[in-house]
Amino acid sequence: MRLRLKAAICCAAILASTQLANAAGELHIFNWGNYTSPDLIKKFSEKYDVKVTITDYDSNETAIAKIRQGGHGFDMVVPSGSVLPIWIKEGLLLESRPDQMENFKNVDPQWVNVPFDPGRHYSVPWQWGTTGVAVNKSAYKGDPNTSAIFLDPPPELVGKVNVVPEMNDVMPLAIMYMGGKPCTGDKEVLKKVRDKLLEAKPKWISMDYGMTEKLATNDVMASVNWNGSTMRSRLQNPNVVYGYPKEGYPIWMDNLAILKDAKNVENAKLFMNFVMEPENAGMISAFARYANGIKGSEKYMPEDMRDAPEVVIPEQFRSAGVFNESCPPEVQQIYTRIWTELQK
Template sequence: MRSLVMTAASIFALLPIGSAQAEGVLNIFTWGEYTNPDLIKKFEEKYDVKVTITDFDSNDTALAKARQGGNDFDIVVPTSTFVKIWIDEGLLLETRPDQMENFKNVDPRWVDVDFDPGRRYTVPWQWGTTGVTVDTSVYSGDPNTSAIFLDPPAELKGKVSVLPEMGDIMTLAIYYEGGQEACTDDKELLRKVRDRLVAARPSWVALDYPSIEKYTSGDYSAGVIWGGGSLRVRLINPNFVYGYPKEGYSIWMDNVAVLKSAPNVENAKLFQNFIMDPENAALISAYARYANGIAGSEKFMPEDMKNAPEIVVPAEFVDKGKFTPACSPEINEMYTKIWTEVLK
């Protein structure tokens, strides 16, 4: 009997999921200001599913909430550096996106990724880079350096906002101090990183997630920011430019996964397949202003994104970016000690 059940399940997994019908609800747990209402409306109308969205502000927050349990979330959107943690802790359902109808649209670059080889759990949501943004009416020097926040010029001291994301900031600081890998246990290098961050901290006005309004209103004149956030700032205030640190910067990807505890699994699978359609992926990008990892979506993208320097990395900086891996628990523990000192 068991073998018959397994065979039936395998056959079902290979059926085109895009043709399925659904009803009910879908609960998404994701980053704030990251989901296009038009995308959600289109999904709701297509499948007769009511979608609710709950925001989180960091990967750590999302992971802690999931570990606690007692929620009705179906979908979660972790960053690539955290996906392996979710998988290893048994928090995600193996939904086999690689067998879904629209998987053929995933850009080959994003298929066999280290954090989810072959895509057995996750599908691409958006990807981008972590760099700096600078108001050129305040500072006219080179923006393509992490010195903007690690050794700020006089014009920017007290006007720099820094992401409160340990992984992003540690990676940039490691590259700035000459390190070649985002995950390192080189104690001498990490001492330099700690000293650099602690010394720079008084020059920062805030530890804040990208607040478009605070940049465009003049509260912040520079900051560590993700590329899409910098694009949104520039579209309002053209004085801002996005800098790719020449010392090295990180590339990341956020991904859509289904929680093992999801009460609406089939609707969640439908959503994974839905967002791998190029037109739908373009809707995702049009809202938050990041690339999406789905081939063919480019022709549906807003014109102001097609050649935006915040999205299309200038040739001279392509080789300065590295995809950030998940660090080991031991290395994360060392980083956390440094980060705690920085936050004092």
């Protein structure tokens, strides 16, 4: 019995050392800026002896354009659910079968059979949240829970509003403000949306990302923004509040996936399984301040997230949230034309 035990221990040690040897190397992740926990990366690097490189992008459009070009050198990417079907259809992602990984049991059931990746054959949850409006109360004391903040700015905010240049967030906000439904192809509604956006643009100060610091330092007094980013601003500046547009607002999920032409596939699979561990998912949320979709991760998050108004959607605004889905190609083309005109 002792000999068998000794042999088993030796075999286990050899197997472990072999796994570590195979894991050693590199991993290159292409992710949204200011969205990856340094502590998470350090923990993974030390555990598996893998050197991790993070490269930032600022929009779904930027990310997919870069990958389509090829020769990018990345192993993993974090697309939003609204565009993930495009990545899959174009053959840009590896069918890595995270649903067969050890830690997949930790994925919250509501995030398993998602329309953008049914059964999770390509991706795992990274973080999810909402897109609304952030307002500095020192500049505007009215109701922040409306898309009028950027589409019909009150006098106090004219010339002080930013709009994040993310089409799949801004278009749904504008469409619902004008009485339509996301992914509508109604030409009359879309003409009103186009006209409203073009009318509003001169009243904005910018169309830019990176609002966490700018809102906190009063460089921008209002912005279309994401909930976690706004919470990080509020923690620095208590005058910053997050508004849930009563006309309707998008709910989204960003998802970690492995690229079809990844050079470090095994390390990427290790990382995919790693982030489905509740403690590690909690580290992701603790850094960026968004929910993550992994059961049991809540106890590893900061206490101030448990009742934060940016994270826990107030009861009166829950019915106004609409999950951001991929629109039909013909509708997406119309949105792209409107968006291109807006950015001129």
